[in-house]
Amino acid sequence: MGESFLCRIGVFYDGSYFTYAQNHFYHSRKLGWLDFRAFHSLIEAYVRSKEQGFASYKVVYGAWFQGLHTSTQSDEKKLRHDRNRYHDLMHAGIEPRFLPMSVSQGEKGADVALAIDALQTANDRKIDIAVLVTGDGDMVPLVRALMKNGVRVLAAYFEYDDGKDRSFINDRLLATCNYEMNVNRLESDKDFKAMFKSLFKKPEKQRNQGS
Numbered sequence: 001m002g003e004s005f006l007c008r009i010g011v012f013y014d015g016s017y018f019t020y021a022q023n024h025f026y027h028s029r030k031l032g033w034l035d036f037r038a039f040h041s042l043i044e045a046y047v048r049s050k051e052q053g054f055a056s057y058k059v060v061y062g063a064w065f066q067g068l069h070t071s072t073q074s075d076e077k078k079l080r081h082d083r084n085r086y087h088d089l090m091h092a093g094i095e096p097r098f099l100p101m102s103v104s105q106g107e108k109g110a111d112v113a114l115a116i117d118a119l120q121t122a123n124d125r126k127i128d129i130a131v132l133v134t135g136d137g138d139m140v141p142l143v144r145a146l147m148k149n150g151v152r153v154l155a156a157y158f159e160y161d162d163g164k165d166r167s168f169i170n171d172r173l174l175a176t177c178n179y180e181m182n183v184n185r186l187e188s189d190k191d192f193k194a195m196f197k198s199l200f201k202k203p204e205k206q207r208n209q210g211s
Contacts, residue, residue, distance in 0.1 A: 007054035008061075009047055010127035011040065011156075012118050013094070014110065014134035015066025017167070021158040021183070024165045025200060032200030036062075036092035042195050043181070047129055047154065049191070050179050061127060062094035063117050065110040115142040122149040131156050132177070137170030143177055154179040 022034045040059040048057045089096045097117065099109050111134075118130055119142065130146050131154045132139055143153045155177040157169040174180055183199075186192040 005054050006060075007047060007051055007057040007129060008127045009043060009057065009059045009129045009131060010061040010118070010121050011043060011059055011063075011094070011131040011133060012114050013062070013064045013066075014114065014132075014136060015064050016110070017134050017136070017158075018064075019066070020165070021167060024158070024160060024162075024167065028162055028165055032202045034199055035201050036088055036094060038195075038199045038201075040092065042183075042186075042192070042199060043131055043154075043156065045195060046181050046192070047131075047179075050154075051129065051152070059093075059131075061121060062092065063097055063114070064089050064094050065097045065099070065114040065117075067099050067110060111136055111138055115139065118142060119145055119149075122146050122151045127151060129154060131181075132173075133157070135167065135169035135173070137173050140170075140172050140176050143173065147178070152178040154181055156181045156183065158182075159184050 018034075025031045025034050040062070044057045044059060048054075051057070086096055097113055099113060114132075114134075118132070121127055122130065122145075128151065130151050132143070133156045135157050146153050153176075155169060155174055157174075157180070158167040159169065159182050160167050169180075183196070186196045189196075
């Protein structure tokens with residue numbers, strides 16, 4: 001593979017999964033707000049360490065999948081939080097894909113929407129690496145389908161348990177992906193700990209981003 005090639009990275013977010021991690025780092029760890037653009041820079045650097053033969057590495061596509069309550073189901077704080085989220089996604093070049101939140105069943109269909117979008121993006125030959133920001137074992141068939149299309153898959157996940165908050169990744173999903181990136185483990189990784197620290201920013205108090 002020639003050195004002139006760009007490694008095109010697509011990032012597909014399980015929005016609820018990422019939001020829980022943001023709240024954990026902000027409220028429990030007191031590190032600050034996990035920033036999307038810094039997170040993409042980390043992904044680019046991490047993929048560079050795993051994939052050789054490219055001249056440059058760039059997140060060229062990002063999409064966010066999450067259930068969204070109606071305005072009648074949300075108070076003022078929640079509505080402000082959703083608006084701030086939307087702006088953060090736009091500034092990072094991530095396409096928001098919100099789905100209606102069911103009153104009785106909660107968030108439904110976000111994982112299916114993520115899988116369809118990832119497969120369509122792979123079928124259109126728009127990416128070389130798909131980054132799945134999730135811990136959901138239901139994504140295993142998606143990973144295999146992406147690989148069949150010649151797309152390598154990186155599982156980007158959060159692993160913590162402080163008694164109140166807990167996050168992990170399904171073992172089958174982890175075993176199926178080409179690469180894994182445990183974001184929490186990078187905090188003590190000599191090659192990435194500086195980038196880990198740069199992930200967080202102190203948001204303005206009035207934004208009330210955490211839940």
